[in-house]
Amino acid sequence: MDTPRIVIEEQRLDANIEAMAAMARKAGVALRPHIKSHKLPQIAHKQLAAGACGITVAKLGEAEVMAEHGIKDIFIANEMMGPEKFARLHALARTVKLAVGVDSLEGAKALAESIRAQGSRMQRILDVLIEVDSGLRRCGVEPGKEVVRLAKDISKLQNLRLRGIFTHAGHSYGAADRTELEKIARAEGKVMVESAYDLRREGIEVEVVSVGATPTVAISAFVPGVTEIRPGNYVFYDAMQLALGVIPSIEYCSLRVHSTVISHPAPNRWVLDAGSKALSLDKGAHGHSGVEGHGIIIGQPQLRLVRLSEEHGVAEGESSLKVGDVVEIVPNHACTVVNLFDEVEVWHGAEREVWAVAARGKNR
Ligand SMILES: Cc1ncc(COP(=O)(O)O)c(C=O)c1O
Structure with a gap:
């Protein structure tokens, strides 16, 4: 995991x-x-x-x-x-x-x-x-x-x-x-x-x-x-589609990035192991996209993913999260996120499969 x-x-x-x-x-x-x-x-x-x-x-x-x-x-x-x-x-x-x-x-x-x-x-x-x-x-x-x-x-x-x-x-x-x-x-x-x-x-x-x-x-x-x-x-939807009102709720988002809390260095700051190389800095290429922060952390309404460096995601706000906890993040733009990973895990109830992102990086 x-x-x-x-x-x-x-x-x-x-x-x-x-x-x-x-x-x-x-x-x-x-x-x-x-x-x-x-x-x-x-x-x-x-x-x-x-x-x-x-x-x-x-x-x-x-x-x-x-x-x-x-x-x-x-x-x-x-x-x-x-x-x-x-x-x-x-x-x-x-x-x-x-x-x-x-x-x-x-x-x-x-x-x-x-x-x-x-x-x-x-x-x-x-x-x-x-x-x-x-x-x-x-x-x-x-x-x-x-x-x-x-x-x-x-x-x-x-x-x-x-x-x-x-x-x-x-x-x-x-x-x-x-x-x-x-x-x-x-x-x-x-x-x-x-x-x-x-x-x-x-x-x-x-x-x-x-x-x-x-x-x-x-x-x-x-x-x-x-x-x-x-x-x-539409296969995934994401935080941008939610902000635009294309989907009525976050439940429609089929893709999430799971990330571990690796540090809690200040009372209102939690650091995740997903940075821009996992979530991308994409907030929409066409101006106003309505998103706040760099993704939505599920079940943490008081927490905002305010900053990303390459390998760290910095969340600020209020939470009872502890170091070692795993969170689920709905990214701002799912399409750019898939292209950052070699493989995805596909969950169907208790069944899990790993699929290689076969066309990843095919920029030519
Ligand atoms: C030419 C073209 N067609 C279709 C699409 C699909 O758009 P969307 O991802 O918004 O469904 C895109 C997305 O970039 C596109 O560039």
Whole structure:
């Protein structure tokens, strides 16, 4: 029972997976969950068993690991660039149904040229989805005209097939309140459906209109014309989702970091063996995330995790904790925490299993 370690409550995990799958069925959209949140083939297979049509990844390395573990339909929701990446991409495309994001003509041309340059006698086609910026201001072309322009350019490139369009309303994590969150979620669906309309009006086929962020899917999935959702974090949830009001209570959080009190050097200070290398310093990348401290210590309402150094977590407040006690922490952002551990423990009642985080560290 060594610490710090990640413990996943399997019944809660399964319930979260099933609830999202049920919501997708109700909305009549395909579910293509983003596996960067867990990086675990075991969880990806649970998601597929619950009805997911395939998976989303952020990195080619994640896709390779998932393909090695038998996953056959993968969307890399990211822009790829560079000869090393292209070579790996083409190798992967020979083994799984693959699609990749594009948001520039330069990127699309480089991708198409790399396929052509393979010199294979068989002409090969790679599916692409245009990334649309629905407000995050990260990657993505502006909705409407810019999407149409890029789609027309792509249609002239022989080795690419435009499957559709996608967006990620990650700016929802910075929503100040429920009203703003709902507004972002509705807009996420609306700009995508309108862009798909613009494309079809120009005679361009759009099979997939894909949206997705855990805070927004409950609304954007129901915007008529959206065909696919790509939530990731929902398998675990975390303190950020709780602060945003995405989940009604902490009970929905299936992932916890167990940590031991290693020091109690002052009456109102307890030091845990989980620091930034176990909990991450993530408080949300998009401004206001509503979290206080560096995670929630279960059953310790008067205790706040005020500071993290690499291997120490400093909690201040009031508590009867003693040196040697083990606490459970719901992290601020579960996705960044999983990537810090080699393995997770999965608890199902009295049964315990250890799963290697197979796609951990796959940053390329
Ligand atoms: C492109 C893309 N799609 C989907 C997701 C899933 O979002 P969430 O983890 O909020 O569910 C992300 C998350 O970063 C993303 O970047």
